[in-house]
Amino acid sequence: MVRPIRVLVAKPGLDGHDRGAKIIARALRDSGMEVIYTGLRQTPEQIVAAAVQEDVDVVAMSILSGAHNHLFPKVVNLLKAEGVDDVLIIGGGVIPKEDIPFLMESGVEAVFTPGTPTKDVVDYIYNNLKR
Amino acid sequence: MEKNFDGYEEIDKSYNNWENNKVEKIKLRFPERKEKFTTSSDIEVKGLYTPLDAKDLNYVEDLGFPGEYPFTRGVQPTMYRGRLWTMRQYAGFATAEESNQRYKYLLEQGQTGLSVAFDLPTQIGYDSDHGLAEGEVGKVGVAIDSLRDMEILFDGIPLDKVSTSMTINAPAGILLAMYIAVAEKQGVSSDRLRGTIQNDILKEYIARGTYIFPPEASMRLITNIFEYCSKEVPQWNTISISGYHIREAGATAVQEVAFTLADGIAYVEAAIKAGLNVDDFAPRLSFFFNAHNDLFEEIAKFRAARRLWAKIMKNRFKAKNEKSMQLKFHTQTAGSTLTAQQPDNNIIRVTIQTLAAVLGGTQSLHTNSRDEALALPTEDSVRIALRTQQIVGYESGVTETVDPLAGSYYIESLTDKIEEEAYELIKKIDELGGAPKAIEKGYIQKEIQSSAYKYQMEIESMEKIVVGVNKFRIEEDAKSDILRVDADVEKIQKEKLKALKLNRNNEDVKTALNILEKKAQTDENLMPYILNAVKKYATLGEICNILRKVFGEYEQTVIL
Numbered sequence: 001m002v003r004p005i006r007v008l009v010a011k012p013g014l015d016g017h018d019r020g021a022k023i024i025a026r027a028l029r030d031s032g033m034e035v036i037y038t039g040l041r042q043t044p045e046q047i048v049a050a051a052v053q054e055d056v057d058v059v060a061m062s063i064l065s066g067a068h069n070h071l072f073p074k075v076v077n078l079l080k081a082e083g084v085d086d087v088l089i090i091g092g093g094v095i096p097k098e099d100i101p102f103l104m105e106s107g108v109e110a111v112f113t114p115g116t117p118t119k120d121v122v123d124y125i126y127n128n129l130k131r
Numbered sequence: 132m133e134k135n136f137d138g139y140e141e142i143d144k145s146y147n148n149w150e151n152n153k154v155e156k157i158k159l160r161f162p163e164r165k166e167k168f169t170t171s172s173d174i175e176v177k178g179l180y181t182p183l184d185a186k187d188l189n190y191v192e193d194l195g196f197p198g199e200y201p202f203t204r205g206v207q208p209t210m211y212r213g214r215l216w217t218m219r220q221y222a223g224f225a226t227a228e229e230s231n232q233r234y235k236y237l238l239e240q241g242q243t244g245l246s247v248a249f250d251l252p253t254q255i256g257y258d259s260d261h262g263l264a265e266g267e268v269g270k271v272g273v274a275i276d277s278l279r280d281m282e283i284l285f286d287g288i289p290l291d292k293v294s295t296s297m298t299i300n301a302p303a304g305i306l307l308a309m310y311i312a313v314a315e316k317q318g319v320s321s322d323r324l325r326g327t328i329q330n331d332i333l334k335e336y337i338a339r340g341t342y343i344f345p346p347e348a349s350m351r352l353i354t355n356i357f358e359y360c361s362k363e364v365p366q367w368n369t370i371s372i373s374g375y376h377i378r379e380a381g382a383t384a385v386q387e388v389a390f391t392l393a394d395g396i397a398y399v400e401a402a403i404k405a406g407l408n409v410d411d412f413a414p415r416l417s418f419f420f421n422a423h424n425d426l427f428e429e430i431a432k433f434r435a436a437r438r439l440w441a442k443i444m445k446n447r448f449k450a451k452n453e454k455s456m457q458l459k460f461h462t463q464t465a466g467s468t469l470t471a472q473q474p475d476n477n478i479i480r481v482t483i484q485t486l487a488a489v490l491g492g493t494q495s496l497h498t499n500s501r502d503e504a505l506a507l508p509t510e511d512s513v514r515i516a517l518r519t520q521q522i523v524g525y526e527s528g529v530t531e532t533v534d535p536l537a538g539s540y541y542i543e544s545l546t547d548k549i550e551e552e553a554y555e556l557i558k559k560i561d562e563l564g565g566a567p568k569a570i571e572k573g574y575i576q577k578e579i580q581s582s583a584y585k586y587q588m589e590i591e592s593m594e595k596i597v598v599g600v601n602k603f604r605i606e607e608d609a610k611s612d613i614l615r616v617d618a619d620v621e622k623i624q625k626e627k628l629k630a631l632k633l634n635r636n637n638e639d640v641k642t643a644l645n646i647l648e649k650k651a652q653t654d655e656n657l658m659p660y661i662l663n664a665v666k667k668y669a670t671l672g673e674i675c676n677i678l679r680k681v682f683g684e685y686e687q688t689v690i691l
Binding site: 013017027038040065067069096098118 | 251252254255257262263264265266267270271335338339340341379380381467470471472504505506507580583584587590591597599600601609613616687689691
């Protein structure tokens, strides 16, 4: 039997806006993936520990507080430091378009902004898995 | 009340006639756009409303007169004929210096009250040099670490002249204490201060996320504030019971009313349990609602909330003072309806939402800026948002008479329906043991999440149209004029903190914190001890850490 895709949906930082994260979590689950949701206020270290422990294929982070340029790259780097290089890292939230090139250079592979249909995220994950 | 059945029978007859002949016929040639029309709360909307839909309405009992029980038509007798609502833009970012500039700008532009946005570390009780504050300092609001920052924030703003609303919850008592201390330095005594602290922890557990302490300790801090203010800061609104964030998290209009009033009931019960007399604190309770796009449902929502709260206070809590029964509220337009696509379209959405709030009888209003789905608003965008209120207030004419939509068959029928359905939900929460228990069990969160998911699916299936998002789209470039918070803010705040700790009397701080720690373990009101620590320039983080030590921290139940 094929193992279902495992996704960690994470809320890094102090931001409490979790409507989007929860909708994404549910949409991914409805599409057949296994979803672990961290809950609020996770440090990058906690997120990376959860990703490793749960052996996930995807880390999907959501930030609406403006701290994305700081926190997203931190998670990417910590994952690398753990020797994890086959996890797909994506992000979303209130993120100005101008910031997206920087985030992608930092190793976030896709950034989804407000108005994105959940189906686009599902399709993206299916098409871009690294393992 | 005696009902005039003669008229209704005739209307009923001609209504059926009209429906069977005219409507059915035209529908054969031109079918309606949808099989079923509904509001956001899934209340079915008929094609036409007639006196038949309002025939059970008892004018005096159900509507009454503005300024009189049950306050359906408004809390003041003359409403906007006397004075327009308070135009209050929520603002704050970066350092106290920069936010102080923005406040002065807004006051110059004709804004009539201040509304302070704090950054997340401040809201969660961390100083700017805390590890968890990294990347968040000054981002969604102003960073306040101590009384020193607060002095700068209100520099040159006379606190006896403006009213100030502060969006602060878990550490509300500390920020209020800082405000009182700044006023004292300006020579303004606390009994002359007007404003509001949000101070609504239950909705933080439900929807907003800036909790610190567990429910019991949090409720104690809240009732401490009620009691302290009833004596020392009598003009202060001690809580703003908020449906806003519950709606933003995805609740329907009915759920917004129900969950907010259920939280309100929990606060009243806690205060009564703490020994307070209902009429001593209830007049200072205020509410905070969302204004969404569904214009008529929103107007009906505000009217229903007023009537329902009045009944709850009178019948359930036996309030005697009419002021205890008045649901006064602030409104903010719905951030979740703003689109990142074609952001200028948001100006129109905000206009509709402004109308909803005003026609619903709000006491104050924040209008969102067009660019808030992208970042914090620029000064230009904030001005347009404020101008939107001013145009509705001064040009539209909707302010000239009180509750102008009363008597509309549709509005009255919707008002009844929302009240009825919200009341059912409140009963359900009562059965679960009240709002705190319903939150603990995840009931409220689950209800909101399923509404949010349903809404999202309706957009994706094109059942609901959002202009610019799932229809009428265009290719767009990245918007370049967005507000950015300087990354140096964190560094500046850290340096200010360092300097503060070098220059204050650290022995005094230690003593004040020790007393607070001891008192926190008793049943005494903590406000005087918090005020004392604040005046000694103890930092927000230091004070919260003492309370964390005594009370512990809240652990979120993750509901999915």
